[in-house]
Amino acid sequence: GEDVEQSLFLSVREGDSSVINCTYTDSSSTYLYWYKQEPGAGLQLLTYIFSNMDMKQDQRLTVLLNKKDKHLSLRIADTQTGDSAIYFCAEGNQGGKLIFGQGTELSVKP
Amino acid sequence: DTEVTQTPKHLVMGMTNKKSLKCEQHMGHRAMYWYKQKAKKPPELMFVYSYEKLSINESVPSRFSPECPNSSLLNLHLHALQPEDSALYLCASSQEGYRGEQPQHFGDGTRLSIL
Numbered sequence: 001g002e003d004v005e006q007s008l009f010l011s012v013r014e015g016d017s018s019v020i021n022c023t024y025t026d027s028s029s030t031y032l033y034w035y036k037q038e039p040g041a042g043l044q045l046l047t048y049i050f051s052n053m054d055m056k057q058d059q060r061l062t063v064l065l066n067k068k069d070k071h072l073s074l075r076i077a078d079t080q081t082g083d084s085a086i087y088f089c090a091e092g093n094q095g096g097k098l099i100f101g102q103g104t105e106l107s108v109k110p
Numbered sequence: 111d112t113e114v115t116q117t118p119k120h121l122v123m124g125m126t127n128k129k130s131l132k133c134e135q136h137m138g139h140r141a142m143y144w145y146k147q148k149a150k151k152p153p154e155l156m157f158v159y160s161y162e163k164l165s166i167n168e169s170v171p172s173r174f175s176p177e178c179p180n181s182s183l184l185n186l187h188l189h190a191l192q193p194e195d196s197a198l199y200l201c202a203s204s205q206e207g208y209r210g211e212q213p214q215h216f217g218d219g220t221r222l223s224i225l
Contacts (some may be wrong), residue, residue, distance in 0.1 A: 031211045031213070033213065035216075041219075042114075042116075042198075042200055042216040042217050042218040043200065043216040044216070045213055045214070045215060045216070048213055050211075086150065092211055092212075097155060097166075098155070098214060100152035100153060101152065102151070102152060103150065103152055105150070
């Protein structure tokens, strides 16, 4: 069956890099997504990567995809207190449904 | 700022009340979604409308009734809800119908509390 796994918590110091990891099981996934959810808010689409890409960079965000190992990571450079949030990894396949991981709560300490 | 607008932001209702949640998008998207989210958990898909037709109903109890009056609007009618229905209800939209390779854009949600 389809499954997406993430570690639940990550704590970093302001200015450090954060790396949030995700593993998925569905090899037919076409796109993989990262969403950010701040307290009391909805989900903000941060970035997404097509399954035939290895890497995508967008300002402070770098997404790495290892399709062989079904491993996705999100690196946030120069992490700020405003980056504190829950980050959800999700896979979308041709069946249409988004499968979300459990979310990683990122805590940034000053 | 989100391009998917949900109203109201907060709603408190009794178990015998009837209320509606509203969602609006002006991005020209042709698929719209309702999700239910409990605290610090991922969203759970409830309904999908694609080209204004109900495409997916994830075995949601009939006390939740969706409606898509036009391609920009999505409603969720609530009746005789239970305390366990208290949650954040999120609306989302995507560009070209219901496909996994279309990014979904979310609103800020309606926080619903059932007394």
